[in-house]
Amino acid sequence: MNTRLNHIQNWPELAQQVNWSAAALAKKCGVSVRTLERYFLKQMGNSPKAWLSEQRQRRAFDLIRDGSTVKEAAARIGYQHASTFSREFMKHWGCYPTAKLPPSKVVRSASVA
Numbered sequence: 601m602n603t604r605l606n607h608i609q610n611w612p613e614l615a616q617q618v619n620w621s622a623a624a625l626a627k628k629c630g631v632s633v634r635t636l637e638r639y640f641l642k643q644m645g646n647s648p649k650a651w652l653s654e655q656r657q658r659r660a661f662d663l664i665r666d667g668s669t670v671k672e673a674a675a676r677i678g679y680q681h682a683s684t685f686s687r688e689f690m691k692h693w694g695c696y697p698t699a700k701l702p703p704s705k706v707v708r709s710a711s712v713a
Contacts, residue, residue: 604630605639612655619678620656622648657692660685670697 608614608629618624625648626636633648640648656677663673674685689697 605636605643612659615652615655616659616677620652622652625652653692657689660689660697661693664689664697673697 614625614628618628622636623633626633629636631639636648640646640651644651646654660673660677663676664670668676670686671682674682677685679685679688686696686698689695
């Protein structure tokens with residue numbers, strides 16, 4: 601197994617630095633995407649893409665739980681649109697991020713389409 605990858609301790613931090621991109625993570629680690637895939641499958645039991653998605657959703661949950669608005673959380677984890685973030689949050693957690701927010705942080709749209 602790639603010894604370069606074995607020495608990395610801060611995977612979640614690296615994930616955030618590369619905006620949860622498997623290709624960018626491989627490049628930052630100095631390995632090919634395929635080498636990263638083999639390493640993740642063996643060491644973490646999942647593909648880099650799946651692991652990165654999980655890390656991104658955990659970060660999102662923490663931000664929402666700690667009081668960030670949906671829009672703030674979406675921006676901080678690299679989504680351009682809060683609606684896309686909300687949809688992905690729902691797929692992962694089974695509820696929309698507003699369900700995890702304290703009532704004072706729920707921001708309703710001023711216009712109804």
